[in-house]
Amino acid sequence: MEILRKFKFPGRSKSPIFAFTVTGLALTAVTSSAAAVSIFRDSPSNKIATAVEGVVRSSRAIYSITLTVADYKYSLRRLPADSDDYLQRLTEVHSRSAKRILKLCESNKGFYVKAGQFVATLKLVPKEYSLALSSLQDKAVPCNFQEIKHVLTSNLGQNFTEIFLSFDEEPIAAASIAQVHHAVLKNHQEVAVKVQYPGLKQNMKLDTMIMSFLSKSVAKIFPEYRFDWLVYEFVKSISQELDFIQEAKNSERIAKNFKHNKMITIPTVFWEFTTTQVLTMQFCKGFKVDDVESLKSTNVSPEKVAKVLVEVFAEMIFVHGFIHGDPHPGNILVSPGGQNGFSLVLLDHGNCKTLGEAFRRDFCRLWEALILLDSNKIQELGKQFGVGKYAKFFPVIFTGRTSESKSGLGKGMSIQERQKLKQELKLLRLEDVTTFMGSLPPDFLTVLRTDGLIRSITLKLGAPQRVRLLAYAKYAVYGLGYKQTSESDFVEKSIISRSVMLMSYLRLRFILELMELFQGMKKLKHTIYGFYGQLVGGITNSVKRITCSV
Secondary structure, eight states: OOTGGGOOOOOSTTHHHHHHHHHHHHHHHHHTTTTTOOSSOOSGGGHHHHHHHHHHHHHHHHHHHHHHHHHHHHHSTTOOTTSHHHHHHHHHHHHHHHHHHHHHHHHHOTHHHHHHHHHHTOTTSOHHHHHHHGGGGGOOOOOOHHHHHHHHHHHHOSOHHHHEEEEOSSOSEEOSSEEEEEEEETTOOEEEEEEEOTTHHHHHHHHHHHHHHHHHHHHHHOTTOOOHHHHHHHHHHHHHHTOHHHHHHHHHHHHHHTTTOTTEEOOOBOGGGOOSSEEEEEOOOOEETTOHHHHHHTTOOHHHHHHHHHHHHHHIIIIIOEEESOOOGGGEEEEEOSTTSEEEEEOOOSSEEEOOHHHHHHHHHHHHHHHHTOHHHHHHHHHHHTOGGGGGGHHHHHHSSOTTOOSOTTSOOOHHHHHHHHHHHHTOOHHHHHHHHHHSOHHHHHHHHHHHHHHHHHHHTTOOHHHHHHHHHHHHHHHHHOOOOOSTTHHHHHHHHHHHHHHHHHHHHHHHHHHHHHHHHHHHHHHHHHHHHHHHHHHHHHHHHHHHHO
């Protein structure tokens, strides 16, 4: 969604020129947070090399920021903010700046790549940035195996050959903070071993200091534009992912939440070979969830995969209140086979989030209101979420239609509705966006990011938007009636509560269908009246012509 591109900026002398410079600065600040991050070296003999490398990467970051500022400043000067030339030039600057930041991330690697991936998943950044930085998902460079072997030995406290029957030196996956190797334990158990790159934790303090400095600098220069929420969320996210013990606990919690769901597989953790830097888990075969060709070649329906996927994450958000915060395609595999034809394998549980109970229930209510287009309820909940008047944009952000929309669920907006929305967006400024995003609770930002990733995958799978919207509606209703039960009475109580929740969902669907039927009848009535008017008009004109000729 290209909300940022349509904003009108403040009339103060600095704002029209610098407004999107701040966006560039903010995005660069996040992607520049890893200045002086080591190149996977933590031995004393490499401290000088690490320091020199840090200076080089810092110089690249400053150079990128300077160019971004200059580009936005001089490319947009003297252009009216509401002119077509301004919008065209703005698109060009976005594209150049996004490529510049992408190059910075690729050159500096490590946390830069992670920061770029984080920014790419945010909904309200210009699409040029999200498209360019999304390529970083597959750009991580593997670490030298000797250094990986050193991490393994120092963490597991045993000779390498005493633990593994075999260990593939070539990683099967490489990310920004770790890489994964296929191995076989002495008992012939196939495992996937996730090994953290050395030196990351030691450099997190410096990274956080630099990120905080850049954020405060931007805020001092442009006090009306604050991106503290962006910096805070990234720091919190990356800090969680560096603790593999916590990741293992997260995976077991998700496995417990879905133990009655045969469509979901969570790799088993081997705790005796797991530390804060090494995670050993069951090796699961499969292909990326958005690999449509592989799905079709194994006779697995992409739309069915999309339906299962959105239902799993809807249950996490609305019912469990514990969600996987990084569901990009590389972290979700489709494993063909089994009685249901396939199962989804969820990987990488480092970035998981527990939602507050009050937030979870309010978010359930919000989705119920979004489905029914209850504008009064949406505004009421918007006040509770702290966004006030900006709550009117919730329907657009989540469902792709306005609260006054006459279109059916998942069918988008009419031309007239799009034109009206475009006019409303022209009245907004970048300050409005930063205020909106900065006002949202952290839980809301987490859900917003997760939903954006799920939406992107379902789009690639070719599933209609209505599939996702109805799944969210169903589990929002389930979530309102959900109460945690003890293990002993889980089955009995869950059957009763699910029956009640199903009735509530069917009631919601019935109301929704009635609303759409009513809207359809109104459109049909207008069509009939229009046709009748044209018919009567035609007959009248024919009679007049005949009368005149006589």
